[in-house]
Amino acid sequence: MDDSRDRAMRFIVAYAIAALLLGGYAAWHYLMGEYDRILPPAALALVMLVACLLRLSSASQARLSSYLALIAGYLMLALELPRLDESGIMWLGLPPLLTVLLLPLASAMLLNLLLAPVWLVLLGETTVDSHLTISYLAMTLVAALIPWEQKRQRALLNATDPRDPHCNALVREALHELLASEYQRTQKLDQPLAVLVLHLPQLEMASEQFGSRARQALLDALCQSVSRCSRRHDFLGRQSPATFWLVLPDTSESGAQMVQQRIGQTVETTVLVDTGPLRVPSALCQRLAGESWPRFEQRLLALTRQLSEP
DSSP states (O other): OHHHHHHHHHHHHHHHHHHHHHHHHHHHHHHTTOGGGSHHHHHHHHHHHHHHHHHHHOGGGHHHHHHHHHHHHHHHHHHHGGGSGGGGGGGTTHHHHHHHHHSOHHHHHHHHHHHHHHHHHHTTOOSOOHHHHHHHHHHHHHHHHHHHHHHHHHHHHHHHOOBOTTSSSBOHHHHHHHHHHHHHHHHHTTOOEEEEEEEOTHHHHHHHHHOHHHHHHHHHHHHHHHHHHSOTTOEEEEEETTEEEEEEETOOHHHHHHHHHHHHHHHHTOEETTTEEOOOOEEEEEOOTTOOHHHHHHHHHHHHHHHHOO
């Protein structure tokens, strides 16, 4: 979620800067007395402003704003390239880069290949220049490496990131791994260990009736409540879509009950717009003296199933 908002904000800032640059370019033509060249950049500045407002108003308009920005960039390049003479070659890499940044990779590559003759003609090449063509194709391939590498890094991060992508909690695999490790540690040190099972019964209903925004609000409210009531070395994990485990190392039964009570009091005061008061039934599982890890895990899973059953 945060990544999507950051990405949208970067595009909004880029569109706003482009609108200011185009407006400044039109003003420069006015100051230089080139009145016949004022209208194109001024009109395209308005187009970029519309693209910025569309992206700012709704995430569903992201594709339309990208199309408007791409059209504005293409038109500006088409108008200016013939005037640049030999220096226009320096701008040869801008069209493929702009296309890759604003469109999906497959569509961007296809469009770059189809428009290659257009940009070469605008540069004044009436005949096919093999060196210039190779340069354009090389720039297109280099530009395509940007989203490909981003996608590869994102996939690598998702494969190794122990955090749940939708909330501030560990994923199930990381939760079980850390819990098993913590169990062995506390057992060797003869320290108590407790796990607080938390269930969100409103989650499925919120997703069906109110959409993903209400579902995300529930997850955020739960994680914030748990964070306020737990210690720094406690860790929260997502056992199932609507069930969470809060692992409380070195915590006695009375201490775990206090944490359970604090979370319950915090949850009772939390009221969401779509779903109303937040409801989080909970149950406590304490490690027993001399209990093995498989037995403890079995009791914990049975308690979780019992809590999540309607």
